[in-house]
Amino acid sequence: MMEDVLNIKNLTKRYNEFCLNSISFTLRAGRILGLLGSNGSGKSTIIKSIIGLIQPDSGEIEIFGKSLYSDELWIKNKIGYVGDDFFYPEDLTSASLNILMGSVYDEWESSKFKTYLERYNVPKKKQIATFSKGMKMKLSLSVALSHNPDLIILDEPTEGIDTKDRHEILRDLEELSKNQYKSILITTHHISEMEHIIDDLVIIEQGNMIVTIGKKELLESRPDCTLETIYMDLLK
Ligand SMILES: Nc1ncnc2c1ncn2[C@@H]1O[C@H](COP(=O)(O)OP(=O)(O)OP(=O)(O)O)[C@@H](O)[C@H]1O
Numbered sequence: 001m002m003e004d005v006l007n008i009k010n011l012t013k014r015y016n017e018f019c020l021n022s023i024s025f026t027l028r029a030g031r032i033l034g035l036l037g038s039n040g041s042g043k044s045t046i047i048k049s050i051i052g053l054i055q056p057d058s059g060e061i062e063i064f065g066k067s068l069y070s071d072e073l074w075i076k077n078k079i080g081y082v083g084d085d086f087f088y089p090e091d092l093t094s095a096s097l098n099i100l101m102g103s104v105y106d107e108w109e110s111s112k113f114k115t116y117l118e119r120y121n122v123p124k125k126k127q128i129a130t131f132s133k134g135m136k137m138k139l140s141l142s143v144a145l146s147h148n149p150d151l152i153i154l155d156e157p158t159e160g161i162d163t164k165d166r167h168e169i170l171r172d173l174e175e176l177s178k179n180q181y182k183s184i185l186i187t188t189h190h191i192s193e194m195e196h197i198i199d200d201l202v203i204i205e206q207g208n209m210i211v212t213i214g215k216k217e218l219l220e221s222r223p224d225c226t227l228e229t230i231y232m233d234l235l236k
Pocket residue numbers: 015016018037038039040041042043044045046
């Protein structure tokens with residue numbers, strides 16, 4: 001039986017006019033799960049709840065069979081996260097960040113970080129404060145992939161990144177899941193670009209769960225359609 005890496009049960013969070021309404025899904029080991037939904041449907045709210053950046057009103061979040069709050073430090077080491085929030089000290093360079101991260105993460109791999117910086121064309125000696133949006137995203141991704149996380153959580157990780165590097169990143173994610181058995185939760189608005197790497201889907205709309213399903217099963221239900229077409233139809 002495949003191991004459950006992430007188990008979300010009845011996750012609920014209410015803001016004034018928005019309600020994330022009892023969301024449940026599972027991410028299994030070695031799989032890539034695409035979390036899809038329109039702008040404002042609640043994807044980042046789910047992701048920020050999983051990594052503990054926001055406090056949900058109710059529901060359960062289990063990571064590797066443990067409650068999110070039971071062993072926060074252990075779980076933080078196990079998760080690589082990239083989102084629109086940038087946490088790193090901007091007066092540093094990528095090279096000095098490499099040293100700092102060695103004291104933050106138990107399994108920091110300095111040489112792996114250097115390899116990612118080179119592969120994604122991230123400057124090493126430039127001050128992070130002067131980085132472009134795309135450079136910051138690629139730096140966050142390089143950090144997230146360099147401390148040996150078993151669960152990788154990516155909130156629109158290819159936003160603002162040029163075509164060549166986007167393809168490089170998608171290839172790396174596929175390799176991490178297929179060859180290294182890492183589990184990946186990813187949100188995107190670029191379904192056709194991600195289609196080939198995604199194994200499972202969770203589709204939400206206005207805070208409500210539409211479907212959680214395997215990609216293969218979904219494509220087989222509409223043999224002549226692309227994932228994007230099926231997705232658009234589901235939102236109607
Ligand atoms: N701190 C907050 N206070 C009040 N409302 C919020 C807050 N954060 C998010 N929301 C609202 O919650 C809803 C869901 O937002 P969320 O960022 O989760 O959507 P999303 O699916 O990630 O959107 P996008 O695709 O545009 O990134 C939106 O209506 C948003 O305005």
